[in-house]
Amino acid sequence: MAWPGPKTSLAEHKFLTGLFDQVSQANTKPYVQEIFELCGFDFRGEEYVFDTHEDKGYDWSLLPTAGPRIGLNTGCGDRWTTRLWSDEKWISLIIQLQQAGYSPVLLGGEAEAARNQHLRGATGATYPGTFPCPSSST
Structure with a gap:
């Protein structure tokens, strides 16, 4: 039986933050940066792009x-x-x-x-x- 683990070395950091609270608490990387690195991309400060779903009737004027x-x-x-x-x-x-x-x-x-x-x-x-x-x- 294989133990769960990261598929590649790029995923090791994210895997460890999920297992160990002390590693997660010491982590200073933004989530989006972790995902970029996990996928092998260079992170250059890209920001999240959210779908507001306004076309589905959501009203964000309450924010x-x-x-x-x-x-x-x-x-x-x-x-x-x-x-x-x-x-x-x-x-x-x-x-x-x-x-x-x-x-x-x-x-x-x-x-x-x-x-x-x-x-x-x-x-x-x-x-x-x-x-x-x-x-x-x-």
Whole structure:
């Protein structure tokens, strides 16, 4: 039986950050840079390009326009429950970000909806709610 591991040496760094918290915490590379390197491309500061799905009826006017926005995914899934932050830690982070001039946007699915509504009430952070996944057939 083969053990899971990186297919090439280019993937070794990303593989190790997934296995070991101390390696992940010491990692200073942006995710997009890691993916470029994993694929063997030179990273030159390229930025993400997001599909806004406006053609599918999404309304992004709810997002704050003041200061840089920072998305905070407040969930962790059923698999990583030991990594779930308490509401107090989220509130503290949100307030610190707001004081530093950032506009936090709370993200998550149905499982995080009640928590995000509570965090919005406690901090005034933006919470646009949940959205269905765009259909891959359209």
